[in-house]
């Protein structure tokens with residue numbers, strides 16, 4: 001899983017990761033930025049925020065069933081799909097050798113956040129680089145080998161054509177993992193909770209996550225799901 005920020009994975013593919021971990025998959029989280037803009041507090045200690053968000057990401061990954069967590073530590077809000085960063089993503093793919101990669105859809109229209117678009121490009125182009133020995137050849141001299149994943153699942157897709165269905169227990173873990181990002185309750189979680197029946201904003205947040213999973217499940221002909229665009233024929 002390749003995400004721009006701590007918490008992106010939990011929002012977009014937390015149910016899928018919980019299910020896969022439950023079924024025995026090894027999960028690796030690669031978070032590209034340091035999350036240093038994740039507050040509205042203009043007096044915040046940024047170094048402390050970055051450290052806290054790393055801890056929250058590790059905690060959330062553990063709730064989803066474990067797996068390794070790695071940070072590329074690019075500056076939040078300034079992620080660039082440039083060659084040096086792409087080579088670093090390529091290095092991780094060659095080292096981890098994933099069967100399936102999940103990442104942001106770089107072709108999603110009307111998206112505003114620059115990091116999500118850049119993270120999508122880095123994911124797609126990092127896969128291309130990882131499989132081709134003439135991209136970042138120094139890595140191969142260091143003992144890594146080219147790698148071609150079987151499938152790429154783009155989350156928050158511009159055009160959904162694939163669903164991963166999951167159980168209620170997976171959704172429970174997804175919401176628990178989201179809430180592990182305690183530093184983001186004000187700026188993200190509660191800001192997204194919107195209108196609902198519950199009085200408590202956290203309960204409204206939970207309701208919204210359930211509604212999203214139920215909505216994607218309805219589209220997929222199942223009870224709960226997350227939607228993706230699947231690429232598995234051009235890898």
Ligand SMILES: [Zn+2]
Pocket residue numbers: 004005008116
């Ligand atoms: Zn994000």
